[in-house]
Amino acid sequence: MSENLIEVQGLTKKYGEFVAVNGIDFHVRKSESFGFLGPNGAGKSTTMRILAATSRRTSGEVSVLGRDPEIHGPQIRAHLGVVPQEGNLDVQLTVTENLYIYGRYFGLSSKFIRSKIDDLLEFAQLEEKRDTKVDALSGGMKRRLIIARSLVSDPDILILDEPTTGLDPQARHILWDRLFRLKEDGMTLLITTHYMDEAEQLCDRLIVMDKGSIMSEGSPAELIREHSTREVLEVRFGSEQNVRMAPAMEKFCDRIEVLPDRILLYTEDAEAVLEEIVGAGHSPKTSLVRRSSLEDVFLRLTGRSLID
Amino acid sequence: MLLSAAVAIAERREGKFGDRYYAGRSRAVLERSFIAFKSSTWFVVLSGFVEPVLYLFSFGYGVGRFIGNIDAGSGKMVSYAAFIAPALLATSAMNGAVYDSTWNVFFKMNQSRLYHGMLATSLGPLDVALGEIAWALMRGLIYAIGFMAVVAPMGLIPSWWGVLAIPAAVLIAFGFASVGMAITSYFTRFQQMGAINIALLPMFLFSGSFYPLTVFPGWIQAIIKALPLSQAIQLIRALTLGVMQVGLLVHVLYFLVMITFGLFITTRRLDALFMR
Numbered sequence: 001m002s003e004n005l006i007e008v009q010g011l012t013k014k015y016g017e018f019v020a021v022n023g024i025d026f027h028v029r030k031s032e033s034f035g036f037l038g039p040n041g042a043g044k045s046t047t048m049r050i051l052a053a054t055s056r057r058t059s060g061e062v063s064v065l066g067r068d069p070e071i072h073g074p075q076i077r078a079h080l081g082v083v084p085q086e087g088n089l090d091v092q093l094t095v096t097e098n099l100y101i102y103g104r105y106f107g108l109s110s111k112f113i114r115s116k117i118d119d120l121l122e123f124a125q126l127e128e129k130r131d132t133k134v135d136a137l138s139g140g141m142k143r144r145l146i147i148a149r150s151l152v153s154d155p156d157i158l159i160l161d162e163p164t165t166g167l168d169p170q171a172r173h174i175l176w177d178r179l180f181r182l183k184e185d186g187m188t189l190l191i192t193t194h195y196m197d198e199a200e201q202l203c204d205r206l207i208v209m210d211k212g213s214i215m216s217e218g219s220p221a222e223l224i225r226e227h228s229t230r231e232v233l234e235v236r237f238g239s240e241q242n243v244r245m246a247p248a249m250e251k252f253c254d255r256i257e258v259l260p261d262r263i264l265l266y267t268e269d270a271e272a273v274l275e276e277i278v279g280a281g282h283s284p285k286t287s288l289v290r291r292s293s294l295e296d297v298f299l300r301l302t303g304r305s306l307i308d
Numbered sequence: 309m310l311l312s313a314a315v316a317i318a319e320r321r322e323g324k325f326g327d328r329y330y331a332g333r334s335r336a337v338l339e340r341s342f343i344a345f346k347s348s349t350w351f352v353v354l355s356g357f358v359e360p361v362l363y364l365f366s367f368g369y370g371v372g373r374f375i376g377n378i379d380a381g382s383g384k385m386v387s388y389a390a391f392i393a394p395a396l397l398a399t400s401a402m403n404g405a406v407y408d409s410t411w412n413v414f415f416k417m418n419q420s421r422l423y424h425g426m427l428a429t430s431l432g433p434l435d436v437a438l439g440e441i442a443w444a445l446m447r448g449l450i451y452a453i454g455f456m457a458v459v460a461p462m463g464l465i466p467s468w469w470g471v472l473a474i475p476a477a478v479l480i481a482f483g484f485a486s487v488g489m490a491i492t493s494y495f496t497r498f499q500q501m502g503a504i505n506i507a508l509l510p511m512f513l514f515s516g517s518f519y520p521l522t523v524f525p526g527w528i529q530a531i532i533k534a535l536p537l538s539q540a541i542q543l544i545r546a547l548t549l550g551v552m553q554v555g556l557l558v559h560v561l562y563f564l565v566m567i568t569f570g571l572f573i574t575t576r577r578l579d580a581l582f583m584r
């Protein structure tokens with residue numbers, strides 16, 4: 001029923017000896033919000049750049065909208081809106097001029113672009129900043145402007161590389177709201193992130209990447225179901241005590257993870273486990289009952305945290 | 309899927325020669341320079357015009373007073389000011405082009421990441437290179453016209469062939485801008501740009517701007533004559549003084565080679581840098 005806009009098979013990218021992406025397979029369906037979750041250096045951005053026809057692969061098959069981005073670069077880029085990790089707004093121009101000239105790079109007529117600018121400014125919530133030089137904008141505003149700019153050419157796929165990295169919580173929520181609107185309008189989104197909450201909020205389906213390989217694939221809920229338990233109990237015994245207490249904790253649940261500052265106990269019913277622990281005479285300094293998240297999935301798959 | 313305008317435009321070029329490198333839209337890049345220019349400081353722009361005029365007054369009339377007329381080659385005697393005026397025009401064409409294609413390009417490539425943004429669209433690297441160089445040439449053209457407008461009424465352009473010095477200055481600027489951009493694409497640090505100044509200053513001082521090359525022994529003359537600024541000065545001086553010969557076409561060819569070579573390297577480098 002749903003067509004694949006992107007198909008990737010055995011994609012490998014090497015920089016000299018270093019293998020940035022190691023033979024990955026995935027596909028992205030139309031109107032899907034597809035995520036790449038993984039720590040810095042996992043190969044997410046490299047993969048995105050290959051899809052965006054701004055990087056050449058070492059081997060493997062890549063098809064974007066049925067064509068090879070390496071051969072039909074300009075034609076494929078005409079279908080894409082790209083929001084890079086590092087800002088690249090035109091600092092010598094104003095907000096409106098940035099939107100305008102970006103449309104011109106795609107060859108769009110002045111008249112066509114001008115008819116779109118008001119809508120784009122409204123989308124980016126930058127109507128009052130229209131004649132401001134971009135240098136004077138806050139980080140969140142700049143990111144919203146880059147997203148608005150990427151929409152000037154009516155792209156079929158929007159590629160966002162770490163869209164909220166470096167933003168404060170409020171700015172992140174505004175940005176998520178904007179992206180959610182695009183998703184509701186049926187835009188196909190590709191998002192890399194190392195924030196599990198971002199992946200959970202925005203992605204219908206995602207791949208978990210580490211060291212250039214795909215560790216797992218599925219919807220956030222599927223991944224959690226598959227690789228973690230329903231709930232997690234976090235207990236803290238104090239920094240010196242956590243490691244010492246770990247063996248005692250193991251018998252209360254299916255699986256534990258010992259982190260420097262806390263122990264995670266994976267279970268279907270965290271409240272009950274906590275009662276058992278206290279009933280057995282242990283007294284953690286603090287405890288927290290929560291649902292499993294993608295962070296737990298990542299920890300399970302790689303033995304490491306997403307953000308280190 | 310409904311085709312967007314951007315896609316339809318990109319599809320039109322599909323399959324044409326070099327469609328991966330050139331989308332036929334360097335004027336969008338040029339337009340960007342115009343927009344940025346409107347809000348830039350006019351002082352910097354003005355300086356490109358004022359500099360050669362100041363040199364002309366200082367040396368042409370100051371030093372010229374003690375020199376009298378000078379042999380411009382082939383026994384043609386001209387005033388010292390008329391001797392150095394074409395050299396100053398050639399030099400300012402070089403300086404303007406080099407400034408635009410080195411400092412400005414370096415900033416856009418490495419600091420503001422402007423080219424990253426451009427090359428994420430359906431533009432190709434040759435569009436970016438041509439558009440940026442075209443801007444340097446527009447400026448060069450305006451400087452050349454301005455300079456001629458100052459020196460011609462002073463009687464320093466004895467020949468009507470001198471009108472051709474204006475397009476010649478643009479050709480020279482094109483050569484320097486192409487090669488300048490190609491070299492800049494290899495630089496990764498600001499300090500490396502100093503190397504360009506080190507190369508340009510002696511070329512300016514010894515390329516026959518202020519005295520005929522005949523003061524040097526033959527083998528040094530041969531080396532200097534092969535340098536691009538000397539080529540530029542020989543070409544423009546011949547035009548302003550009306551010493552027309554077929555040999556001038558060699559100078560023109562020299563700059564055409566520079567342009568082709570520079571554009572080729574620049575396009576390849578931009579492609580390599582942004583398509584890693």
